[in-house]
Amino acid sequence: xxxVTTCPGCKLVQFFLLSPGSDTKICRRCGAHLGFSVIEIRLxxxxxxxxxxxxxxxxxxxxxxxxxxxxxxxxVAKLARTDRSHIARLEANVTRPNMxxxxxxxxxxxxxxxxxxxxxADHVNRKQNSQK
Numbered sequence: 001x002x003x004v005t006t007c008p009g010c011k012l013v014q015f016f017l018l019s020p021g022s023d024t025k026i027c028r029r030c031g032a033h034l035g036f037s038v039i040e041i042r043l044x045x046x047x048x049x050x051x052x053x054x055x056x057x058x059x060x061x062x063x064x065x066x067x068x069x070x071x072x073x074x075x076v077a078k079l080a081r082t083d084r085s086h087i088a089r090l091e092a093n094v095t096r097p098n099m100x101x102x103x104x105x106x107x108x109x110x111x112x113x114x115x116x117x118x119x120x121a122d123h124v125n126r127k128q129n130s131q132k
Contacts, residue, residue: 009027012030014027057093058096059093060091062105073087073091076105079107
């Protein structure tokens with residue numbers, strides 16, 4: 001399923017497709033900000049960190065979301081029921097959260113949806129076979 005979004009400016013209904021180069025999504029018709037960002041969290045441990053300057057780290061995204069909402073690390077930590085130092089370590093990319101912690105923190109900064117993309121079965125099978 002490809003997520004669909006509606007532009008708040010011109011009301012164009014459009015597919016949300018991942019495009020390299022920017023984590024901020026704008027309308028194809030009028031150029032208005034669509035109100036969401038994209039982050040890729042790699043599950044492949046051989047490439048855990050962004051490989052080029054175009055990709056945004058989880059820590060940078062969390063910091064950006066928190067600052068856009070004029071929230072302190074302490075406020076986010078209280079809402080997510082964690083320590084301020086944990087938020088600071090995440091924003092500095094020193095550590096990664098587990099899924100439960102990540103969801104609590106994202107809710108605290110106002111994230112309303114998370115989309116997961118899976119690899120196609122053929123791609124996964126080819127990758128596993130090439131590693132043998």
